[in-house]
Amino acid sequence: MKPDPDICHSARLARDKRFDGRFYTAVKTTGIFCRPICPARPPLERNVEYFGTAAEAAAAGYRPCLRCRPDAAPGSPAWGLVSTTVQRALNLMRREREAQSIEQLAERLGITSRYLRKLFAEHIGLSPLQVWQTERALFAFSLLRDTNLPIGDIAYAAGFNSLRRFNGVFKDIYQRTPSEVRRENSTADAKSGNSSVAPVQITLSYRPPFDWPALLEFFAARALPGVEQVVAGENPQQGMYQRSFELLGQRGVLRVAHEPEKGRLRVSVYGEGCGAVLYPLREKLRRLFDLDADSEAIRSHLQPDPLLQNVLQRNPGVRLPGAWDPFEYTLRAILGQQISVAAATTIAGRVASRYGESFAGPGGESLLLFPTAEQLRGADFSDIGVTRTRANTLRHFVAATLNGEIDFDAPDLDSFCAQMTALPGIGDWTAHYTAMRGLSMPDAFPASDLGILIALGDEQQKATPKQALARAESWRPWRAYAALLLWQSLKLHSPKGGKK
Template sequence: MQPDPEICHSARMARDKRFDGRFYTAVKTTGIFCRPVCPARPPLERNVEYFATAAEAAAAGYRPCLRCRPDAAPGSPAWGLVSTTVQRALGLMRREREAQSIEELAERLGITSRYLRKLFADHIGLSPLQVWQTERALFAFSLLRDTSLSIGDIAFAAGFNSLRRFNGVFKAIYQRTPSEVRRERSGMASGSVHPEAEPVRIYLSYRPPFDWPELLGFFAARALPGVERVVVGNTPEEAVYQRSFRLNGRRGVLRVAHEPEKDRLRVTVYGEGAAAVLYPLREKLRRLFDLDADSEQICVHLQGDPLLGKVLLQSPGVRLPGAWDPFEYTLRAILGQQISVAAATTIAGRIANRYGETFTGPEGEPVLLFPSAEQLSGADFSDIGVTRTRAKTLQHFVAATLDGEIDFDEPDLERFCAQMTALPGIGDWTAHYTAMRGLSMPDAFPASDLGILIALGKENDGDRKATPKQALARAESWRPWRAYAALLLWQSLKLSSSSGDKK
């Protein structure tokens, strides 16, 4: 996982935003590590060394730069190079607010704690605890600088149940206490407390290019009434994504806006005790908007295809629209079988109205929470406008989820699809589409999708659709990014339609 020094040198000298979060530059003479976009004067090459992740740099004894703020860097794609088991471990570590013991983590992964330690040592060069502490300290720093939350709330949000332990870990990494960092913030006293009634604002960075209008438009067409609201707007300031959520027993509303000049999303969180869920909420949003995608690598891989290359010229920042909750999305994918997007969204809205929970939103408006599997246990779905067969499929899916037959943590695409298609009424399209968006699997490919078949058929200026077999054969060269290729094929239909209108 050692970065290439020549590439790193060129990137940091150019302050290339495409490399932000891909590596960190540690300066031997100052003991500080920076992002490649740091505005400070670049140090001499003989005085630096490079690390793939912030955790590695911190573990080597370097402290984060207070000017470029490694805590604000996009997620590192370096984690994608490690073993599947380590990726799963990292995902489980980031999903929970509190730290898990190595034994608990290993048990959830079905391996021994000794083997898990070995995997981390071999693939990352750090222990799970070192990774956890560094990531949480960086997150805490961002809250100290960007919010008015009290230090106690920030410690809790970062996963520390002991303020003393939080102070110790934070000082070891930043070589200053949280109170000192808070005092350095202009006009902020060390004991300042964030009023519970006020919203909390956090920021999520990404590496450009990033096609926000296309992503937001995709969500807008599928926004669930009462649960989600999307305002496309004419300017970046007007465009907003909003949805309700329930995390760790806390419920609230979040709003996401784009700040293109700073290559980041601005997230405003409303709700009591919002600090307690900020870390898992941030991780969910990073996946929802695919913020850690390696866009450059994806583009280089797919642009060799003539059809995909044309779309990439007009939309280079393709992202894979994710899902807030895999269960919610899978249920919606089942509803979407053989009907339009609009019809499936309408029926999903009926489920939310019939079985979901209502609470008051930030402006006093009623807000819906989509029901959980537990809340849908025993539901007959007879009053939402689906056939008896489709209602049975929904019931089987809910029961299978509660019984553990559907594993949303399954990292293998083929095994997950096998779990899904084992249920009556669920075919290959639903399984792959769920894997693609519900689980953000980059190589999922719903080969029988009508839009994909039409797009491939139109390539030769004909009205004849391609066959699923032809689509699968064509998609072999797109691995492991077939899900992104599917998105580009759907976009190609819109582009050809716009071109036809102009003609």
Template structure:
């Protein structure tokens, strides 16, 4: 990942938010690394060096700046430029709270541990362990500054099962102990969220079309589970033993989302909440790179001008979304959402929050084992497909753990009643695969057609070949063009 020093220099001197998270500036004279938007006086050019990721800077011996807080920087789009295997490894590392050994990680990816270490060295310049430690220490710093969770709880939530190990890694990166950071926060008068309601901040690189994201999700809200009111998104969640509700609002002036997690033991779910919401709202999208590729197509260029800050709406849980996608085959969004609501009412789990309000959780594969789905308004063939999908998930024949697009499509279409459209649509939204493309979608064919004549799937695939690796965003723009009348 080569950085252009001239571009980095111009961006940091201008404190350009568009470059936040794209690179980090390390100052040789102070041993500190900063975000491009750091409010401190800019150092002289001959005293700085640039790194593509916070993990690289920390691994090189620089400590994070306490003013601009690299822990709050948007996710690095540099990860998207590395090999597919490294991308899958990074996603697997972030999908679970606890650390995985390189050997286990390599086995899940189907490669040798030696090969995986070599890939990380070639593409990122650091080992898998160094990436994990840097990212978890940065996340722990955020919790130390923004919440009043006990330090032992923060260590556990950041993935460290040993408080001694957590203190050692944290001090190595920040050159401070967690207790010192907590005392500094108290001396500075920083108030942290406490009790059963904890607040997280999710930064992003602007622009972000929050209203359009909510409009898309709002048309598909699942009664009892999700809610969109005005500019607020809310849903019930279950992570391990935690049951609670999260509420997401937008602070456009600070380029961040504000997340309130409510429920007893909320601190034990924060790392996964952070990761899942970043994917749900596509906060780490490299919008400039995506626009640069898609704007080569005149039709998409016109739609991009109407949709600054385009994001690909994801899903909270891949299994939940796959069920909903299967329900949506050959019926309207509204009808599929209604049937999904019936599944929640019959097989879901309910709980009551601190205010006495009832919430529902989408049923897991385990709760749906043995369900027949026959009297929910489904055809017998669709009910059979759902049963087969649930069984395949429980047996491990369907793997949600970041498979490659082609592998995913092969395994899911092997099930009866699931075709290419469903496979790509689940990949696109349920798994956040940016190059998924449901070429047979009627909306896509209509948007690419001429007059009343729809395009053919082969024609759609041929045209979308020039949109790689961002075909999913191209599909989203085509759907939006139908609504805008263009």
């Protein structure tokens, strides 16, 4: 999708933050491409061309601006509008540390490599390899500038197993070597380190508005002791989120703080060897906090509904709270069927403490890792406080995950919900709620949720699921965001609240 030149022209002259990451301005006379918020003097219109993504600009021969740093821009919502298959391919590419061949990627998607190349050429204008190399070079640049990790570690973190190949790709894009960039950054030694004690710090940008307090409040009510923690700050914007994790064999702890004046989150990652998993970790966090959401498009689409309008005005920047791991969250959603948030969180905490592994955090505190499907193989769940029927559902879900019946990379909402509801004890509410939060599917809608039915009802009675679905038709493809707004509306207008 080519950006509209008239819109781009106005946005770059105004340095409008709402367009940061939506397009890039390439200057023909300098060979450099910039974000629309670049503080440099704006070039003449006849000397520029516009690109929808940094990868496209780099592939056209332009090098990234060292002043506005395209590596720090928010993710492009435009790529969320490409074909489902291309979006799935991009997600798979970003989830792994190393590059996958076009044949491997196509096989995982169930299509031919020739067709995948055609889709990328049609929807993005680049090959999968070009996208991968540019994204990884931009990520490496941010580590070179913002940390003092050794260059070899940065190359590995960016997905390159060969330092020579890393240097070659990086120089093609930046017109300078990684060593030259590191030498230019004289303050690197004062920044995050690479020891097992000092954290490695990365930043995650977003486009405002961004309702950080609402996200923290949501996560705080569901935080698992030993696994997650939300720490309140002096004001709502200063709270912090912490989580233990194991990713690609590396264990650690991450802490996320908000820097609203800079439009970004600052992530501190503790753990020896965790530099190697920074790229997939970053992608998980972008989904967890829904950083690439197009808030303006969502607001414009939902605001005409009078029920949602008031909540949007009071709480701009709605984001869909995601999940660190789809399996973990699906299991938690099953536990949460027909009980309160507090009760579901308590039972999930028992699963973590009885089946998960403990390890020492950066301050010596004891932390927990939520158990994987493999670790829960054979668990009967009879000792966590659930009914016999619910325990049976949990066992079936774990088995279905292990044998591949549940595909967390399902191509669409209907396919995933069909897989889930085929299991005993799982209905539409669980399937849609899992798709909404565990898989970050924006059009998922748990129509039978009590809170939604209360919010859509009147003083005499709540709505029916059929009425909720009919009302939600006009909210597509953002029904999941509408569900969040409905839950928030209960706090504004009624002492009653929904279960989720």
